[in-house]
Amino acid sequence: MxxxxxxxxxxxxxxxxxxxxxxxxxxxxxxxxxxxxxxxxxxxxxxxxxxxxxxxxxxxxxxxxxxxxxxxxxxxxxADEPAPPRGVGHFAGMMLDPAKVDVAALPFRLPSxxxxxxxxxxxxxxxxxxxxxxxxxxxxxxxxxxxxxxxxxxxxxxxxxxxxxxxxxxxxxxxxxxxxxxxxxxxxVGTEPQFTGYVVLATIADPGKLRPGFTLTPTGMYLRTPTEGHIGMLDFDGGAFDRSQRPTREHLQAVLRRVSGTDVTLSDVQLASSFTDRAxxxxxxxxxxxxxxxxxxxxxxxxxxxxxxxxxxxxxxxxxxxxxxxxxxxxxxxxxxxxxxxxxxxxxxxxxxxxxxxVMRPDPHAQAIQGLIRDLIGTGDGTTYVFDRTSGSSIRYDLGSERPLVGRNAPDLRLEDGTRLGDLMQDGRGVALDFSVDRCLHSSAMGWASRMRYAAGPATNDLGLGAVLVRPDGIVAWAGDRDPDREAFERAVGHWFGSPAI
Missing domain, CATH: 3.50.50.60 (FAD/NAD(P)-binding domain)
Known part of the structure; x- marks a missing residue:
C-alpha cells in the first residue's frame, strides 16, 4: 500500500x-x-x-x-535589482504595457x-x-x-x-x-458558458487577412500568434459547440470568417480543439x-x-x-x-x-465596458493592478495576523553572507530566519529541526523585521519584531508543524 x-x-x-x-x-x-x-x-x-x-x-x-x-x-x-517585468500579458485580449508596472507599488518585492x-x-x-x-x-x-x-x-x-x-x-x-x-x-457548481473557444493549427491560404496578436471584433475575438498557422478564436454561441463534436475544417473556417469579419481561407487543418468558459x-x-x-x-x-x-x-x-x-x-x-x-x-x-x-461579449454594453477598461489599463495603476493579480503577488491567506506580510508568498530574503531564502527551501522543509542580534530563537527552533531549517544573521533587507517563519510552500506563517517574542514564535511553529520532535 x-x-x-x-x-x-x-x-x-x-x-x-x-x-x-x-x-x-x-x-x-x-x-x-x-x-x-x-x-x-x-x-x-x-x-x-x-x-x-x-x-x-x-x-x-x-x-x-x-x-x-x-x-x-x-x-x-x-537577481540583483527588482526591475519592471518584461511581459504582463493581457486582460480580455487587451494587451498591457510592462513599462507601466509600478514596481515600487508591488508588495514586499525583493530581488530574486x-x-x-x-x-x-x-x-x-x-x-x-x-x-x-x-x-x-x-x-x-x-x-x-x-x-x-x-x-x-x-x-x-x-x-x-x-x-x-x-x-x-x-x-x-x-x-x-x-x-x-x-x-x-x-x-x-458554477456557471454555464457564454462562448466556444478554439485552438487551431492550420494552413492559412491568405494569412495577411488576419491581424497579428489579439483582435477583439464586434462578433468575437481571434488570436494570431507568431507561429505560422496557430490561431485561437472565441465564438459567443453560448458554448453550443463543445468537445463532444469534432471541429471540421469547414466549421473552423466559418467561425474564423465570422469572428474576424474577413473571407480568410483555411486550406488545411492539422490539429484543432475546442473549449468553453464554463466556470x-x-x-x-x-x-x-x-x-x-x-x-x-x-x-x-x-x-x-x-x-x-x-x-x-x-x-x-x-x-x-x-x-x-x-x-x-x-x-x-x-x-x-x-x-x-x-x-x-x-x-x-x-x-x-x-x-x-x-467584457468580450459582442454586444454594445460589453463594448462600452471595453472602452472603459482600455482607459484604465492604459494607466500605471491599472496595469500594476492587473499584473499584481495575474503574477500571484496579491495572493494572501488569512492566517489571523494583522502583519501585512503574514499569509503572503515570502520575498527572497537574503542574509549578508549571500544565503537566500530560496537556497534554504530546496529540501522541502520550512525555514526560520532570525535577524535578531542575540539569535534568541535558535534553541527554540531545534526541537523542530527535522521539519524546519534555522538560519541566522543580518539580512541585506530585513523589511524591518527581527525574524520570519516560512512554511514549506513559501508562505510567511509568522513575523516578529527586531526583538522577537520567543513564546509567540514557538506557538506559531507548533501551530503549523505540530509538537517538537525531541
Whole structure:
C-alpha cells in the first residue's frame, strides 16, 4: 500500500508527487495517457505562461535552471535589482504595457532569481518534473484508467480494469473531466458558458487577412500568434459547440470568417480543439481520504493563463500538509486548511475569467465596458493592478495576523553572507530566519529541526523585521519584531508543524 496515489500525471500531479516524494512519502502516479509526449504539449499548442509565483516554486526546489533550459530561455533576468517585468500579458485580449508596472507599488518585492514569469510548454514542464519525481523514487504508471473508488476508515482502494491500487490517501489531479471527482461524489457548481473557444493549427491560404496578436471584433475575438498557422478564436454561441463534436475544417473556417469579419481561407487543418468558459468549482477540496487539486477541483476559461498556475499553487499548498499527515506529526486540522486557503483563491480566479468573458461579449454594453477598461489599463495603476493579480503577488491567506506580510508568498530574503531564502527551501522543509542580534530563537527552533531549517544573521533587507517563519510552500506563517517574542514564535511553529520532535 502506498502512502498516496495521485490520479493524473500532468504538471499538477507531478508537482504534488515531487513535494510528497521530497518529504519521504511513498507515491504512485496513475496516468490515463499511455505516452508522455503529444503535439498538444509541445510548442505551439502546448505553450503556457508560468506566473512569477509558479516560477518561484521551481526556484525554491532547485528546478529553475532545468525549467529555463527546457523552455529555451537563455536571457532570464538576474537577481540583483527588482526591475519592471518584461511581459504582463493581457486582460480580455487587451494587451498591457510592462513599462507601466509600478514596481515600487508591488508588495514586499525583493530581488530574486525568480522575479518574472516564463513562457514555456507543457512538455518542458512535465519533462523537468518527471525527471525530479523519478529521482525522488516516485513511480508513474501510464495507460491506467480509474473506474471506481472505495473509501475505508484507513485506506482507499482504486479500481482500474482488473487491477486494484490501495493507498492511505488519494488525490485527483486528473483534469476538468475528473473521474476521481465524479466517483468520490464531490459537488461541482458554477456557471454555464457564454462562448466556444478554439485552438487551431492550420494552413492559412491568405494569412495577411488576419491581424497579428489579439483582435477583439464586434462578433468575437481571434488570436494570431507568431507561429505560422496557430490561431485561437472565441465564438459567443453560448458554448453550443463543445468537445463532444469534432471541429471540421469547414466549421473552423466559418467561425474564423465570422469572428474576424474577413473571407480568410483555411486550406488545411492539422490539429484543432475546442473549449468553453464554463466556470465550475467543487464545494470542498476534500472528501474523507480523497482530495482534489488543479482542474479536477476547478475549471474556467484559459483567458489570462491562470489555470496551470492555480493548479501548481494547489499542489504546493497541499503537498507539505499531506506529507505531515502521512508521517503523523500534522497538528489537528492542518489538512483542512487546504480547502480553507485554496478554495477562495480558486473562486477568485473563476471570477477573474468570468469578468473577461463578460467584457468580450459582442454586444454594445460589453463594448462600452471595453472602452472603459482600455482607459484604465492604459494607466500605471491599472496595469500594476492587473499584473499584481495575474503574477500571484496579491495572493494572501488569512492566517489571523494583522502583519501585512503574514499569509503572503515570502520575498527572497537574503542574509549578508549571500544565503537566500530560496537556497534554504530546496529540501522541502520550512525555514526560520532570525535577524535578531542575540539569535534568541535558535534553541527554540531545534526541537523542530527535522521539519524546519534555522538560519541566522543580518539580512541585506530585513523589511524591518527581527525574524520570519516560512512554511514549506513559501508562505510567511509568522513575523516578529527586531526583538522577537520567543513564546509567540514557538506557538506559531507548533501551530503549523505540530509538537517538537525531541
Amino acid at each position: 502506498h502512502d498516496v496515489v495521485i490520479v493524473g500525471g500532468g504538471p499538477v500531479g507531478l508537482v504534488l508527487a515531487c513535494e510528497l516524494g521530497l518529504a519521504g512519502c511513498s507515491v504512485l502516479v496513475l496516468e490515463r495517457e499511455p505516452e508522455p509526449r503529444s503535439p498538444w504539449k509541445a510548442n505551439p499548442l502546448g505553450m503556457r505562461g508560468l506566473s512569477a509565483a509558479s516560477v518561484e516554486a521551481f526556484y525554491r526546489r532547485g528546478m529553475l535552471h532545468p525549467l529555463l533550459k527546457a523552455s529555451g530561455v537563455d536571457d532570464y533576468p538576474g 532569481p525568480a522575479m518574472e514569469g516564463v513562457m514555456t510548454t507543457l512538455e518542458a514542464v512535465e519533462t523537468v518534473l518527471s525527471e525530479r519525481a523519478s529521482e525522488l523514487g516516485v513511480e508513474v504508471r501510464r495507460g491506467v484508467t480509474v473506474s471506481d473508488i472505495a473509501q475505508g476508515a484507513e485506506s482507499v482502494v482504486l479500481q482500474a480494469g482488473e487491477h486494484e491500487y490501495m493507498a492511505r490517501w488519494v488525490v485527483g489531479c486528473d483534469g476538468g473531466r475528473s473521474a476521481v471527482r465524479r466517483l468520490a461524489g464531490f459537488d461541482f 465550475m468549482q467543487t464545494t470542498t477540496y476534500r472528501q474523507g481520504r480523497v482530495l482534489l487539486a488543479g482542474d479536477a477541483a476547478h475549471i474556467h476559461s484559459p483567458l489570462g493563463a491562470q489555470g496551470l498556475n492555480l493548479g501548481i499553487g494547489d499542489a504546493m499548498n497541499l503537498g507539505w500538509k499531506l506529507a505531515a499527515t502521512v508521517h503523523g506529526y500534522a497538528p489537528d486540522g492542518l489538512l483542512d486548511t487546504y480547502t480553507r486557503e485554496r478554495h477562495p483563491i480558486g473562486a477568485r480566479v473563476l471570477a477573474w475569467t468570468r469578468a473577461q468573458a463578460a
